[in-house]
Amino acid sequence: MSDGRHMDVAIIGGGPAGLAAATALKSAGVERVVVLEREAEAGGIPRHCGHPPFGLREFRRIMKGSTYAARLVAAAKRAGVEIRTLTTVVEAHEGGRLLLATPEGMSELTAKRVILATGVRETPRSARLVSGARVSGVMNTGALQSMVYLKKRRPFKRPVIIGSELVAFSAILTCRHAGIRPVAMIEANKGVTARWPSAVFPTLMGVALMTDTQLVEIIGDADVEAVMLKGPDGTQRRLDCDGVILSGQFTPEAALARCGHLVVDPATGGPRVDQWGRTSDRAYFATGNLLRPVETAGWSWAEGRRAGHWVAQDLAGQLPEPDPSARVSVSDSRLRYVMPQNIVLSSKVGGMNDVQLRVGQNVDGELIAECNGKKVWGRRLRTGPERRVLVQTRELAAACEEGDIEFKISEPTD
Amino acid sequence: MLDHAQYDVVVIGAGVVGCAIARRFTLEGARVAVLEKATDILDGASKANSAILHTGFDAPNGSLELQCVRAGYAEYQSIRDGLGLVQDHASAYVVAWTPEELRGLESIQRKAHQNGITDVQLVDAATLRKSEPNLSANALGAAFVPGESLIDPWSAPYVYLRQAIENGAKVFTSCGVTGGEFDGERWCIDTSMGQIRGRTVINCAGLYGDAVDQTLLGEVDFQIKPRKGQFVVFDKAASKLVSAIILPVPSETTKGIVVFRTVFGNLAVGPTAEEQHSRTDASTDEATLKALIADGVAKIPALKDMPVTATYAGLRPASEQKDYRISSKPEQNWVTVGGIRSTGLSGALGIAQHVYGLYAAMGASHERLSDPVRPQANMLSETGPRDWKREQCGEVVCHCELVTRREIAVALSGPLPARSLAGLKRQTRATMGRCQGFYCAARLAELTDGCFDRPMARSITDE
Numbered sequence: 001m002s003d004g005r006h007m008d009v010a011i012i013g014g015g016p017a018g019l020a021a022a023t024a025l026k027s028a029g030v031e032r033v034v035v036l037e038r039e040a041e042a043g044g045i046p047r048h049c050g051h052p053p054f055g056l057r058e059f060r061r062i063m064k065g066s067t068y069a070a071r072l073v074a075a076a077k078r079a080g081v082e083i084r085t086l087t088t089v090v091e092a093h094e095g096g097r098l099l100l101a102t103p104e105g106m107s108e109l110t111a112k113r114v115i116l117a118t119g120v121r122e123t124p125r126s127a128r129l130v131s132g133a134r135v136s137g138v139m140n141t142g143a144l145q146s147m148v149y150l151k152k153r154r155p156f157k158r159p160v161i162i163g164s165e166l167v168a169f170s171a172i173l174t175c176r177h178a179g180i181r182p183v184a185m186i187e188a189n190k191g192v193t194a195r196w197p198s199a200v201f202p203t204l205m206g207v208a209l210m211t212d213t214q215l216v217e218i219i220g221d222a223d224v225e226a227v228m229l230k231g232p233d234g235t236q237r238r239l240d241c242d243g244v245i246l247s248g249q250f251t252p253e254a255a256l257a258r259c260g261h262l263v264v265d266p267a268t269g270g271p272r273v274d275q276w277g278r279t280s281d282r283a284y285f286a287t288g289n290l291l292r293p294v295e296t297a298g299w300s301w302a303e304g305r306r307a308g309h310w311v312a313q314d315l316a317g318q319l320p321e322p323d324p325s326a327r328v329s330v331s332d333s334r335l336r337y338v339m340p341q342n343i344v345l346s347s348k349v350g351g352m353n354d355v356q357l358r359v360g361q362n363v364d365g366e367l368i369a370e371c372n373g374k375k376v377w378g379r380r381l382r383t384g385p386e387r388r389v390l391v392q393t394r395e396l397a398a399a400c401e402e403g404d405i406e407f408k409i410s411e412p413t414d
Numbered sequence: 415m416l417d418h419a420q421y422d423v424v425v426i427g428a429g430v431v432g433c434a435i436a437r438r439f440t441l442e443g444a445r446v447a448v449l450e451k452a453t454d455i456l457d458g459a460s461k462a463n464s465a466i467l468h469t470g471f472d473a474p475n476g477s478l479e480l481q482c483v484r485a486g487y488a489e490y491q492s493i494r495d496g497l498g499l500v501q502d503h504a505s506a507y508v509v510a511w512t513p514e515e516l517r518g519l520e521s522i523q524r525k526a527h528q529n530g531i532t533d534v535q536l537v538d539a540a541t542l543r544k545s546e547p548n549l550s551a552n553a554l555g556a557a558f559v560p561g562e563s564l565i566d567p568w569s570a571p572y573v574y575l576r577q578a579i580e581n582g583a584k585v586f587t588s589c590g591v592t593g594g595e596f597d598g599e600r601w602c603i604d605t606s607m608g609q610i611r612g613r614t615v616i617n618c619a620g621l622y623g624d625a626v627d628q629t630l631l632g633e634v635d636f637q638i639k640p641r642k643g644q645f646v647v648f649d650k651a652a653s654k655l656v657s658a659i660i661l662p663v664p665s666e667t668t669k670g671i672v673v674f675r676t677v678f679g680n681l682a683v684g685p686t687a688e689e690q691h692s693r694t695d696a697s698t699d700e701a702t703l704k705a706l707i708a709d710g711v712a713k714i715p716a717l718k719d720m721p722v723t724a725t726y727a728g729l730r731p732a733s734e735q736k737d738y739r740i741s742s743k744p745e746q747n748w749v750t751v752g753g754i755r756s757t758g759l760s761g762a763l764g765i766a767q768h769v770y771g772l773y774a775a776m777g778a779s780h781e782r783l784s785d786p787v788r789p790q791a792n793m794l795s796e797t798g799p800r801d802w803k804r805e806q807c808g809e810v811v812c813h814c815e816l817v818t819r820r821e822i823a824v825a826l827s828g829p830l831p832a833r834s835l836a837g838l839k840r841q842t843r844a845t846m847g848r849c850q851g852f853y854c855a856a857r858l859a860e861l862t863d864g865c866f867d868r869p870m871a872r873s874i875t876d877e
Contacts (some may be wrong), residue, residue: 038813039853048856086611088810101816105805124850126647127722131699134726136835136870139855146856153871155857178874221694222868251721255814255848258651266719 008032010111011282015044017288017304018117018298019072024308026079039090045068050149051173057298092256096283120289132218138242141171154178156243161185164192165248170404250293267337268292274342275351276310292339327404336360354390363411372403421447424612428455429866432618433571436578438766443780446583451590454837457803462728469561470758471526485764498790504742506562506659515666568840580787614747621693624750636739641732643685645722652681683710690798696727720747723826742772814847
């Protein structure tokens with residue numbers, strides 16, 4: 001059938017992970033591969049990052065996000081991937097049946113396999129429960145970037161930037177491009193979240209960096225007029241500004257899974273997957289930042305490419321049965337999440353090379369894995385929030401017998 | 415001069431009550447002008463409520479509020495299909511969480527029956543849990559109220575006012591009342607846009623009701639005491655967790671914190687009841703929002719893993735008394751519709767009937783329209799025939815709420831064009847979903863270029 005309604009693989013989301021998966025599927029010889037992209041153009045978040053560094057891993061040179069996105073799209077099209085833009089997947093049903101909203105109206109599409117690659121977004125004001133007036137001029141970095149780079153507009157001139165993850169530095173670059181002069185970068189923790197030398201970057205760009213400082217309240221009548229901040233000594237001070245950029249605190253865009261039939265992992269906020277990215281419905285895979293917040297575009301691209309290969313293998317009947325599998329979880333409040341949440345131990349280990357974890361605060365201790373309540377694996381862990389923590393799947397599988405796996409942190413014993 | 419026409423009635427304030435009154439008077443044959451100080455209608459108390467069509471089961475016996483809520487409920491049902499309005503017959507449980515509350519359920523049932531809501535009945539914990547399996551095991555029993563319903567709190571008043579407009583009423587927005595004089599026969603009202611004349615004034619100024627009486631009549635017999643209510647809206651996935659509206663056993667001053675679905679497919683928890691002086695401060699605060707979430711989780715434990723989509727606060731125009739403050743001053747051709755503290759959405763159509771009665775009693779009479787135009791309400795209900803399901807909708811602009819480019823174009827150009835993002839949200843739901851504009855704010859800034867008094871963004875080359 002070639003009516004466009006029956007596909008071998010449908011990929012939801014045309015960002016780096018989705019495009020890489022689609023391209024890999026075509027290279028593996030899968031015929032009918034379609035990317036469903038709800039925006040007017042594919043490319044994902046990098047599309048509205050009008051600044052470097054992108055592309056080192058994929059194209060071996062550094063380029064702007066928009067250039068990088070265009071190259072990913074071109075590569076996918078060259079490989080024979082069909083990209084349908086302005087196509088919103090409204091519902092995902094069992095067995096790969098998708099309900100679509102398109103400019104022509106509602107339609108359906110069925111695919112033998114569906115790859116969810118819907119990425120992440122920043123947590124908005126509402127979900128952060130930020131106190132204060134309901135004024136305009138409060139937005140995430142992503143919205144600001146699209147306004148500046150795609151629409152050549154600026155919503156404010158002197159905002160504060162909340163947060164100091166990598167994306168907060170992208171916010172500074174975006175502001176500079178649009179003639180916006182941020183008043184300050186506010187970080188609740190004692191240090192900058194992104195890696196050094198980011199710590200000196202705001203100052204270099206003329207933006208005051210205020211760590212150990214909390215956003216207490218947004219003040220204003222119709223527009224933002226100021227923010228109330230609480231500094232390290234506990235005193236509150238008012239800082240005049242005309243906008244608030246709420247950066248980072250990424251969360252998977254997992255609405256299709258959450259509102260549909262797929263099991264969602266509360267810790268990552270994305271669908272529960274095993275080491276091949278298989279969700280609770282065998283017709284559905286997930287890849288890229290949807291799996292966990294948050295990795296770079298390049299990392300997501302690499303994950304997407306591998307997911308494309310696994311789905312091709314699955315179509316050829318080459319992936320092992322998903323059951324029995326060990327459930328993987330974190331049972332320590334300092335550990336934010338682990339992904340994948342299922343590992344098939346009985347087969348020769350394949351799929352993701354690494355189990356990915358994140359901590360929520362600075363940690364200096366031993367990361368241990370317990371199986372049936374017994375420590376089976378351990379390693380020194382010194383890290384902070386938003387840093388990559390990887391444990392080799394092979395190593396973990398070798399250490400574990402049958403039974404579920406729990407990650408914990410124990411204090412170092414000298 | 416704002417308008418040289420002579421109006422029979424000038425309605426001050428286009429909240430839900432003003433919209434319903436403008437409709438009622440227009441249908442009765444009066445020439446109506448509506449003055450609204452904000453750029454968009456429904457910008458005061460009516461912008462935030464719990465979107466429930468109440469039966470009146472818990473209203474004070476014999477109160478004007480009960481009369482208006484019951485009449486409003488009945489009229490809503492009778493005009494619903496003709497105007498394309500939605501009604502989700504969710505039903506409600508007034509849930510007892512303590513033995514004391516459990517003992518109180520009988521008096522709730524008794525009151526309901528006295529109020530004419532005779533289908534209210536008591537159910538035990540097992541029956542309750544059977545129909546609401548996600549409710550906490552701490553629920554001890556409930557009063558079941560089959561008639562409580564969910565409606566669209568903005569599309570309904572919008573279509574009330576649109577029906578007024580399409581049958582001849584005039585609406586002036588960005589038009590604040592600054593003063594006025596009554597010459598014994600008619601009023602000449604001063605506004606920020608000039609003067610306007612009308613025989614009778616109906617004060618529907620909500621949070622400013624007492625101030626408008628004071629300014630134009632020189633005296634006032636009630637005082638608005640704003641009561642803030644904060645709400646938390648959970649992700650749409652959470653709406654699967656409850657079927658009925660979960661009401662608490664009410665206290666003397668408030669209906670209490672409700673867990674309710676919305677016709678937009680969300681699940682919300684609220685409102686708080688916070689007395690305050692400010693008539694404008696609808697701020698939210700973290701501690702209260704956290705307490706609301708905790709309240710929701712205590713009642714529906716599975717809410718714990720549900721992300722928050724939105725938070726908001728509304729101000730109810732309560733007065734120092736519990737009942738509505740509706741009174742006419744025949745010697746001054748004036749009706750005050752004040753103190754509509756919490757049931758304005760349910761009561762609006764009934765209030766409009768009552769107020770028309772007061773007006774007629776002052777000696778006015780008109781010829782009722784024989785075949786009024788019936789505009790169709792915006793269809794924003796999650797389960798209804800939304801625009802994105804139809805052909806040639808343009809594109810989906812807001813992905814979370816599936817708002818199409820055509821819906822946005824209509825809202826920006828219709829008889830009550832959106833002049834602010836807040837107005838556009840109420841007419842389309844754009845940016846009201848889980849991403850709160852992360853994906854669509856830039857596109858909206860582009861699509862609304864030149865439409866808003868205060869643009870969402872300016873060109874980066876502008877100074």
